[in-house]
Amino acid sequence: MSELTKKIAIQYQGIAKAFDTPVLSGIDLSVNSGEMFALFGPSGTGKSVLLKTTLSLIVPDRGDVLINGESVYFGNPDTLNTVRDIIGYVFQYAALFDSLSVAENVEMGLSERAIKEMGLEAVQERIWESLDLVNLDPGEVWGKFPAELSGGMKKRVGIARAIAGRPEILLWDEPTTGLDPVNTAAIERLIKQLSEELHVTSLLVTHDVEGGLEMCDRVAMLEGGKLRFCGSPEGFRNSEDAVVKAFTDRRAANAALDILDIR
Amino acid sequence: MKFSFARGPSLALAQKVNLLAEHAGQIGLLFFDLSLASIRLRVSSKAIFRQVYLIGIQSVPIVLLAAGLVGIVTSQQGGYQMQSSLPVYIMGSIVVESVILEMGPVLTAIVMIGRVGARITAELGTMKVSEQIDALYSVGRDPVEVLAAPRVLAMMISMPLLVALANMVGILTGMVSAQYTLGLGAERFFYGARLFWHSYDMFYSLLKAFFFGIAIPLIAVHMGLRTRGGAEGVGRTTTESVVLMILTILVIDAMFPPLFLQ
Numbered sequence: 001m002s003e004l005t006k007k008i009a010i011q012y013q014g015i016a017k018a019f020d021t022p023v024l025s026g027i028d029l030s031v032n033s034g035e036m037f038a039l040f041g042p043s044g045t046g047k048s049v050l051l052k053t054t055l056s057l058i059v060p061d062r063g064d065v066l067i068n069g070e071s072v073y074f075g076n077p078d079t080l081n082t083v084r085d086i087i088g089y090v091f092q093y094a095a096l097f098d099s100l101s102v103a104e105n106v107e108m109g110l111s112e113r114a115i116k117e118m119g120l121e122a123v124q125e126r127i128w129e130s131l132d133l134v135n136l137d138p139g140e141v142w143g144k145f146p147a148e149l150s151g152g153m154k155k156r157v158g159i160a161r162a163i164a165g166r167p168e169i170l171l172w173d174e175p176t177t178g179l180d181p182v183n184t185a186a187i188e189r190l191i192k193q194l195s196e197e198l199h200v201t202s203l204l205v206t207h208d209v210e211g212g213l214e215m216c217d218r219v220a221m222l223e224g225g226k227l228r229f230c231g232s233p234e235g236f237r238n239s240e241d242a243v244v245k246a247f248t249d250r251r252a253a254n255a256a257l258d259i260l261d262i263r
Numbered sequence: 264m265k266f267s268f269a270r271g272p273s274l275a276l277a278q279k280v281n282l283l284a285e286h287a288g289q290i291g292l293l294f295f296d297l298s299l300a301s302i303r304l305r306v307s308s309k310a311i312f313r314q315v316y317l318i319g320i321q322s323v324p325i326v327l328l329a330a331g332l333v334g335i336v337t338s339q340q341g342g343y344q345m346q347s348s349l350p351v352y353i354m355g356s357i358v359v360e361s362v363i364l365e366m367g368p369v370l371t372a373i374v375m376i377g378r379v380g381a382r383i384t385a386e387l388g389t390m391k392v393s394e395q396i397d398a399l400y401s402v403g404r405d406p407v408e409v410l411a412a413p414r415v416l417a418m419m420i421s422m423p424l425l426v427a428l429a430n431m432v433g434i435l436t437g438m439v440s441a442q443y444t445l446g447l448g449a450e451r452f453f454y455g456a457r458l459f460w461h462s463y464d465m466f467y468s469l470l471k472a473f474f475f476g477i478a479i480p481l482i483a484v485h486m487g488l489r490t491r492g493g494a495e496g497v498g499r500t501t502t503e504s505v506v507l508m509i510l511t512i513l514v515i516d517a518m519f520p521p522l523f524l525q
Contacts, residue, residue, distance in 0.1 A: 055400065055401050091394050093393065108399075108402050111402070112403075161398075
């Protein structure tokens, strides 16, 4: 394996997926190790679908995903288990298990093998640490059920579950959707803080363009199932592409409605 | 126009057959995965016991109530139709054979479809549309091992026990009802019951219960995991699941006499 390949944590190769209509039409994208990468795009353009192909939650019609150089779809059958061990996934609406308490939800983020190796005491310590890292009071929320938590707290528990296994890569699927501006800012600060403290590679799908541009090392934009932009935040801000501009400028957004034929 | 008229119904029929084959194939694969998980001891015994409590023990009151009413109705209707033409002790045989061979297992299955099958589909369907199933996969857990297998195994254990209880209560209420409405005492009731009794009958009843205990949760889990489209999708899939479970139970019930009573 070359030095260059080692540096790439996630590599999407020609990912194509159609449901009733084509959603992704051959996406090639790489995220470097240790990088924070944001993915923007209009609703329904396949950002979450692309994210889900990483863990085979949605299987692409064509293409492959490489994690640390290992093929998810055409490699060793055990690769997927390994990949799921080293990737934490934060779902849009947290996707907490309703019948489990907060502590049990976070424990689910640890693999069965890890639970056996660590032992009960170390597992409980890890759950406590993970809740603490997402700025929740473990003593207060430990035995509570998801129905007893606010939207912001649910998101934090979802993040605690994703980081419980101390992953190398974190995938964030619109983590600030449905939150008020204060909670949005708090979650964004948490994303940056966790990415730095845990030294993880982060791929963030978000509609909050300003937040993404501030936090991330590189950004990309999907539109019409294709990659419309990939580069630095500065490059995104200064892009002359009308559709890209629409994401940073309200007036340009109105002009883009005609270009994208949105009524 | 003529061509499309001829093509329309046949296309619709082909689509239905295709859908049925898709369901059958997916249920077959689910059964294979469940068997594999059970053989490999990948199913938590704690989860199975919890489901036995939720599915089996908590269903006892409603199952017994339904069985008790069935015994009373069978006894009274049988008595009304036959008391002038047949010896009254024949009622013992009519009640016992009706309850054990047919009413006990089938009615218990229908009650369990409403109480447990619909619940499993709605629960797993909600988990599917709220991404909880995806979350399980993302943390390296298999929903078949964690969610499906404990429910199916618990139902396979619970169903024969519930049917055995339902049979006993149905016979008991039928006997008491015959005593009050026809003046048929317990001794003559059981004399009549023994006249047409085969030692195989109880096994036949429990075998039916066992097959129903596999079919109901298997369909419920399969439909739950196929759910799409939010709250409306959960409602639609749950309805489809209940219809499919009832039809399947009736088909299995219809297959039993030619397979096991000839």
